[in-house]
Amino acid sequence: MKVIDRPSPNFDARTRPIDLIVLHYTGMQDAETALARLTDPAPVAGKYPGPWQSAEVEPDAPLGRVSAHYVVAEDGTVYRLVAEEHRAWHAGASSWDGEGDVNHRAIGIEIVNGGHDFGLPNFPEAQIEALIVLLREIMARWSLTRARVVGHSDVAPERKLDPGEKFPWKKLADSGVSIWPHPSGLDLPDDEYVAHAQQQLAVFGYNVQASGFIDAATRAALMAFQRRFRPHQIDGVLDEETRKLLAGVT
Numbered sequence: 001m002k003v004i005d006r007p008s009p010n011f012d013a014r015t016r017p018i019d020l021i022v023l024h025y026t027g028m029q030d031a032e033t034a035l036a037r038l039t040d041p042a043p044v045a046g047k048y049p050g051p052w053q054s055a056e057v058e059p060d061a062p063l064g065r066v067s068a069h070y071v072v073a074e075d076g077t078v079y080r081l082v083a084e085e086h087r088a089w090h091a092g093a094s095s096w097d098g099e100g101d102v103n104h105r106a107i108g109i110e111i112v113n114g115g116h117d118f119g120l121p122n123f124p125e126a127q128i129e130a131l132i133v134l135l136r137e138i139m140a141r142w143s144l145t146r147a148r149v150v151g152h153s154d155v156a157p158e159r160k161l162d163p164g165e166k167f168p169w170k171k172l173a174d175s176g177v178s179i180w181p182h183p184s185g186l187d188l189p190d191d192e193y194v195a196h197a198q199q200q201l202a203v204f205g206y207n208v209q210a211s212g213f214i215d216a217a218t219r220a221a222l223m224a225f226q227r228r229f230r231p232h233q234i235d236g237v238l239d240e241e242t243r244k245l246l247a248g249v250t
């Protein structure tokens, strides 16, 4: 694995031990644009034109400072931007396992891919192979299990879609660096399915309350779950297949 240092000034101190790895897609035109944005100490709108902002925005309008610990390019080159010991700024408003501000305890990896704004391109094999090697190294370094690898859409389901439904979670699971559900049956009265699913979503890590009805947070979590484990049908509906998959991860 080829690692190139491309230091970003966008970091500060962690207040929590590392116990999570968050995967993203960059969602930009190319690797250089993403690297520029993730290392820019004073980003302005005019420097990063794209479908994510309206044409009316002033070119000198300041953008938020962002970063990640690593960027994985399409050819498998890995860029190191922020030392793992520091807090990088990638997850934003987020929650997992009942705790907010995921950045304090996460290592963030940006995978170069245009994402939903650029037609959901496939992830090249060389890129995924490099990511798997990188994940194995990080997991060994911090004693993290495969269950500690999640997507940005998992920790911020109401705001984020990345790394997206094209991302090969199954391949990561087969390589030992993520989980995959073993669907199992569940026999419950019809009026208990929703509350039970909400409990399972929360046990898995999503920020969902057991309200007993499909509220906005529950629907978003179901869609994030489907995006990851049933990418051919992402509708937020608690159907039988989704229930079985959910029972298979908790």
Ligand SMILES: [Zn+2]
Pocket: 023, 024, 025, 090, 152, 160, 162
């Ligand atoms: Zn992201």
